[in-house]
Structures are given as structure tokens and as C-alpha cells.
Amino acid sequence: MDPQQLRDQTAFYQDLNSDKSGPPEIRPEEITFEELIGTGSFGKVYKGRCRQKAVAVKLLHKQNYDAATLAAFRKEVHLMSKIYHPNICLFMGACTIPGKCVIVTELVPKGNLETLLHDEKIQLPLYLRMKMARDAALGINWLHESNPVFVHRDVKSSNLLVDENMQVKICDFGLSALKQKHKMLKDQSSAKGTPLYMAPEVMMFKEFNESSDVYSFGIVLWEILTRKEPFSHHRELEKFREAVCVKHERPPVPPECLESLRRLIERCWDKDPLRRPSFKEIISALDHIIVDAAISDVRGREFWKKSFLTEKEVPWDAFIDALCEWNKVANRTQCDKNSLEYLNIKCLKAILADVPKSEGTGVENVVNIEKFGKILEFFGPMMAPGEGTPIMDSIREILAQKWFHGDLDTVEAASRLNGNPVGSFLIRFSSTNPGNFTISQVVSEQGPVKHQRVSRQNGRFIYQNVLYNSLIEIVAKSGGGTNGDIKLDSSMGVPNYKFMSLFCNVHGNDQY
């Protein structure tokens, strides 16, 4: 390269990297391409490396842009480079040299949400899916509140990427200068390629603004809820357009859907853009929906929303103080350490408050919303404020039984019973059906441990088709021998020292 060329090239990169000119320019030779991870309508996405870092590289299909489009592309890339948010896929730079146009972003490891949702092997509880929806809403809200406003224009589940912590990041925003205005049917054999997520006003070539993103988000929410492909029965663009724009067809919301979620979905895809909520409203609605998804107990939901609406995990002290206030009973600092109230608090802590994984770092025990929801299913319903503490009383009564082991899966239960005489048993939470319990018992010298379900209905317990008032009553009264199992005899309960120790130190000066 002669000195003049070198000066020109240096000036070119300096100009591109100066704040007024445009994108953080990346030289083509700084990028290496590895495997292909996705194909979109205007580019192929590769896993790659740039300056030693694993990245996603989008190689644009079209490379020969006219001067005006190229200028618009550079301007938009420049704007994109100013957007930073944890729920927006980080734009790292671009090469805007004609023939070499690529966009470099952070690599989001679990790929797109559409693929995750449609893979039945992957467990995604509704609670987690709603948290993911909220992440996406936070990302889009950030774009809508940016200056200048970014309207995403292509909100869909394949543009929501999922990271290693199941956090969602929105990608593929901006670059409207390069995107086709309207994507049409590419593949007549399936609904893919139809503008499935496109708002009616956009399909009818009317104005596109933030509320069109809200419509698309409504379809995404439906897909997150049902894990199905929206409008999968549609094949032809014209019929699809007519169905959505004229007949106002929308995907069917399943009857068992949470009411709060149904209302939100239906508001988002309202035919009138002015009646759709803003993303700010969507986020607050999702805060409530996340609680509804984690806790089915009606009072439990009220309690969590009143005390910790936007929290997913709260310190034990804050939790128990709020609960005592709700129950209108003395809290941990007010009650007598020898009282049953105090013992109730100790027992609840033992069963509900986990020590965070970062134990030893000074972080205190925490209560997780999902675990609280599950405990209510086992011991609920929760009472209205001031109507007593039957849940805490039942937890104390059960934990006082040496045979109660709480959270234990089938394998752990078998290993705890291993080596014990025939008839030995323990009772635990069912690990697969929250609200139900399991009795694990040694029924023969050599044979495997037998696990039997105790289901809970309207506060009562069904074991071997007989109705009981409590687990304690099952142990006291149930017969045996029907299915080869042996009568439960409380003296054969395998002791759980963790819970038993709670009852040995009533007079201690421990602080709960």
C-alpha cells in the first residue's frame, strides 16, 4: 500500500469512527466466520470471532447498495450503536464497505425463542415464559423510549434471543433502510413466510408506529402462552390478510389461560391501534401476570403483589415481617421465643427460605416466589389479613413428625430408606405434582422402595382412595396390605434430623 493509500485508509476509518460519521467500523479482516446459525430475510447469521471475542455476524444477502441506501445504512448503524440495554442484543460494530457489509453483535447462546418454544422436550414453566415475555417487553420499551424512537417493525419470536440465564434479548432492530417493506409469502406450503405478526394497519399499507409493535407482541405473547405456531392453518397471503384485517381473526386463547394474561393479549392485538396498551402498561401488566403464574392461591397472590410486586426473590427477614403484618401477628422481633408463634416462624423458614448458592458471602436466606407458590399448594389456602395462620400451624405440625422429609426427589428418598427394615417409610412433597405428597416405603427385603401418591383436594388428603383430614391421620389410621404395602406405623418413620432439630431448641436464643 503506498503512503497516499495508507493515509486515505486511515482517514476513512478515523472518519467512520468519529462520532458524527457513523458506525463503529470493523475491518473485514478482523472477522472470522464459523458455523451458520440462522438465516433471515436480509442476511445469514454466523457464529464468528472478532478481535478474539465470540460474536454473531450477520452477512447481508445484498451487498451492492446505491449511495443513498448505503448512507441510510450507515446512519442507522450509528443510531443502533447508541442503544444499550440488557434486553437488547448488543450491537458491537459493522463493516459498511460495499461488498463486505456485515453487522457484528454479541452471540446469544441459546438461540431464538421460537425454536425453544416449539421444542417439546424443553421444560418451560409458564412463570418462566412470562418472565421471558417481560424481558422482551423491557427491550422493546427501551427502543420506543429512545430518542429518536426506534419502532422495531419485526417483533416476532425468532427475533427474541435467549441467553444462558434464560434472559431474553431483542435483536434485529433498526436497519429499516435495508429491510423489505413488507415480507410476503415465501413458502406456500406453510404459514411461515406470511406476515404472521404484522399488524392489520401495516398489512393494509397504513401507517406503522409503536402500536404496531404492540400488535406483534400480542401474537408473540399468544405463542409464548400456547407454544404453538400462530395462524398455522393459513396458507395463502390474500386469505390471511382478509382474515386478520377484515374479519379480525386472531389465534384462539385457550380457556384455561390466566384471566390477566388473556386480557393483556386481547388488548395488544386490538384492531384499533389507539386502544392497544403502551409497552409501559404491558410491563406493569406482566408484573401481575408473573405473580399469577407463580402463585395459584388467591390470597397468596394478593399478599405477594401487595408486598413485593416486581420481586422474584426477597430476603427472608423482609418476607416474614410482611407475612406477620399480613396475618396481624407478632413478628420475629416481637414474639416470645418460647411461643408457638416463634416456632411457626422457625418452621416456615426451614421449609421456605433457601440459603442462596453464594453461601458464605454474607447474603441472607431468600424466599423465592415460585417456592412460596408451591408451599401454598401444599399447605394452603392462605387466609385473608388477620384471619389466622393455619398454614404456619400445619407446617409446624407436619415438621414435628419425624417421618416428614419435605423436598426430596424419588432417588434421594430411596437412598435415605436404603438399609432400613421392611415397613420403614418417609413422607415428602411430590416432586412432580405440587400440592401432592408421596409416601416412600420399604416393602420387602430386597425389592425397590415403593412410592405412593397422596393427593390433596380441598384441603383434605386422599390415600389409596380413602379420604383423610391430615397426613398425621393417614399415618395413624391407614390400613395396609392392599397393594403389597405395609401398614404405616409411626415408629417405623425414618427420622429427618434437620426438621427435628427445630423442636429441640425452643428455649435457645437463636434468631429467626
Ligand SMILES: Nc1ncnc2c1ncn2[C@@H]1O[C@H](COP(=O)(O)OP(=O)(O)OP(=O)(O)O)[C@@H](O)[C@H]1O
Ligand atoms: N446475536 C445472535 N446470537 C445468536 N443467534 C442469533 C443472533 N442473531 C441471530 N441469531 C439467529 O439467527 C436467526 C436469524 O436471525 P435474523 O435476525 O437474520 O433473521 P430473522 O429475524 O429470523 O428473520 P428476518 O430477518 O426475516 O426477520 C435468529 O432467529 C437466531 O436464531
